[in-house]
Amino acid sequence: MNNNFILEFDRVTKDFPGIRALSEVSFKVKRGEIHGVCGENGAGKSTLMKILAGVYPYQSYEGRVFFNGEELMFSGSSIRKAIEKGIAIVYQELALVSQMTVGENIYLGREPNQKGIINWNELYSKTQDILAKYKLKIPFASTVGKLGVGQQQLVEITKALSEDAKLLILDEPTSALTETEVDTLMSILNTLKKNGVTCIYISHKIEEFFRIADTITVLRDGKTINTVSSKRTTVPAIIKMMVGREMKERFPKAEHKMEDVVLEVKNLTAFHPEYPSRVIVEDISFCLHKGEILGIAGLMGSGRTELVTTLFGEYGINVQGQVIVNNKPFDIRSSRHAMNQGISLVPENRKDQGLILEQSVLENISLPNLQQFSTALAINKNQEVKICNEVVSKLGIKLGSLSAQVNSLSGGNQQKVVIAKWLVSNPLILIMDEPTRGIDVGAKYEIYKLMNILAASGVAIIMVSSELPEIMALSDTIMVMHEARCSGILKRKEATQERIMTLATGYE
Amino acid sequence: MTTKSNSSSIELIDRFRDLATRFINFFWKTIKRNLKTYTMIFVLIFLFVLFWVLIGNTFIGPRNISNLTRAMTIISFLAIGMVFVIVTGNIDLSVGSATGFIATVVAFFQVHLFSPLILPLLSALFPGMSGYLLGVISTILAVIIALIVGGLIGFWNGFITAYLRVPAFIVTLGGLFIFRGLMSAVTGGKTISPIESSLNSIFNDYLPREAGVVIAVLVIVFIVSNTLWQRHKRVKYGLEIRPLIYDLIKMFFFSVLVAGFVFYMNLYEGLQIPVVMLVVVAFLFSYLAKNTRFGRYAYAIGGNKEAARLSGINIKANVLKVFIFMGMCIGIAGIMFVSRVGTGAPGGGETYELLAIASCVIGGTSLMGGEGTIIGALIGSLIMVTLDNGFVQLNVPNWAQYVIKGLVLIFAVWVDVATRKTRE
Structure with a gap:
């Protein structure tokens, strides 16, 4: 194996009951580069990373993975071993203890000690050293809970680096960050690169790859589509690679007859219930007709779920704007109130909600x-x-x-x-948040059929979905969301996957 | 001729075998569905047999059974309310203090309010009224006061828990101190006595034997007619009904249980008033749990708060209601307590909250919420009382009693955890 490459996937295939998550994935990551990995939800990015992290042990997948020239053979649950080998992953959901200080978090579970008694001075001086090495400005004695999300992310990264990571994997690092925080993260990644750390950068936000990634690998439906140098490609080209799949007969065809307006939303704005200054739904307006299926597309965290749960009266606070149900103004109060007006919500997570x-x-x-x-x-x-x-x-x-x-x-x-x-x-209005998440193709088909029958019987349906083909096949109208706002409303005929993706990434 | 009779007898055996398998399957299923409850019934039977062997016939004699079932009532009233509280994922640590507090309030009312103030007024208005009747009026008022004060205590705990979002553990731990303090304030550190004899008899007296027989007959008539009525209604809705034989056996079993208990108690002094009241309250709360929206909502809130909320359930209002019902149970327990002791004294009801919680848990109520039955809690409380009763007669030292009770509690929860694992 060529020593230029730190990591190589060789025809990796991973099956789950009923689903092939990865199908002969092959690509290589050069030493010292920032390697972007992109793909739609469900393209296989997370599965791939879990193999690297040792969550899925050796032999639970087919194919081979080489790290630093030797094949990875994690047995059982060996997350710890992956870390020892120098593979560190910073997940989208941060795993920090918010009541502990930055230093405590970084050395959690491996505090410098003598016979079980922690040497706090050593711990903090080591923390200081590592922060200085990568020029990170984090108050190391402050509790993590007091830091912003961006800084918390940096603490996670520092933690990974302190364990002498050779390969740093960032899973959707910017999904919760503000613009300035993203800028800081980018410059830190560049510093790391200069220090010889290789980085795999997973993101939905394609434009970010062109800011920092050297190479981009596109995954789609569990397959590697291509690995290209970021200098020799464009955003539209990447989008095309991401979505360019053939549409099979996976959806029952039906024409819906749209009748009177049952729901009108005008300039709806709402705020986060725990952080009242954070806008979660901003200035959204749309119309829903009897017998219509309205699809809401957008990336995770774009405010789709927040919008529908706010409409159902169970999430946002300080709700502003106007909602009209059946020509009568509807003031959002509680789920019971919404149900009495004929609004029902099939929530996003069936097990929790x-x-x-x-x-x-x-x-x-x-x-x-x-x-x-x-x-x-x-x-x-x-x-x-x-x-x-x-x-x-x-x-x-x-x-x-x-x-x-x-x-x-x-x-x-x-x-x-x-x-x-x-x-x-x-219900008069049925809101379905990710109605087919995590179920097999056959069951999906039946749910699609049911939705068509309901629409034909006059129910107005709002469907939130991360699966573009599903949205495009079922919806009469598609609303695309980006960063809590509506970035476009498309008729079924106007919608193409590229167009939706462009709106969803805010690239337009 | 021989072949014919042979084949028909084979047919008969086949039919019998078929019926028997269906029967066994049915009972096995019911047992499996309520494994926790049945395990504890087996534990109870085991304890009875054990004490019978160790102590002799006096243990299962009518007198001892009468005392034993009476002794379980106070904790059982608390446990019944506690089931709802725990099912919604909360806890009430204040019930012991509150029981003692209500007992002193009731005694205070009879001794310091009714006798010196209301009694002369009533005798002036109705000169012919007998002293006993006046006492009964006093007792009725006392019961009403106990229920109201109990309800207010429940409102206090529930409101702070549900609407001010202080965890129930803290609210009721605070309540434990508060009501204990108020108890001392009411009594002024002294014993309040004497209470009316009618109040005294609520806990200690028996129904006339004839009344017991009438009650038994009425209950059996109710069991039979209700079973048949339910079958009739299911047919009307076009729903499948169980073979008649199942219901017949069930009716027979419960009828024998009721008739047997009444008969056995009549061998001693008759049905005990607190036991009859306990059965009535337990029946009402079981009905509440199984057949009303309120009951369903309570289980839903404990099972998955988020799902309950998104199903349009007002969680705060329902938790408040649960605590108010708990408060009413405390009210009843308070009346029973003062009736048993005969005075209002400071220091009553100590550790009752823990005994009530232990009863629920032994009877299969999950502290995680969402699971638990009234009947289970009663069995739990009966197990604890049986242990007490048996140990006292065996002269088991005090320390060992505590140790064994603690082990039983842990065993009960271990059974729960272990069976849960196999289910996964």
């Missing part, structure tokens, strides 16, 4: 609908069973009995239970 896993299918489906079949003193259990049976067979949910624990169902069936929950309430 949609279901009570330890309870039965019956109890889950009827939870938001108990008022339909109960008085203040009693639930009509027979009516409850009857209604749940109807919706279960309507959606084709496969289960032994209604009293089965939701836990015991497959992902697709669980998702259908969440949808069933909201169908019983006969």
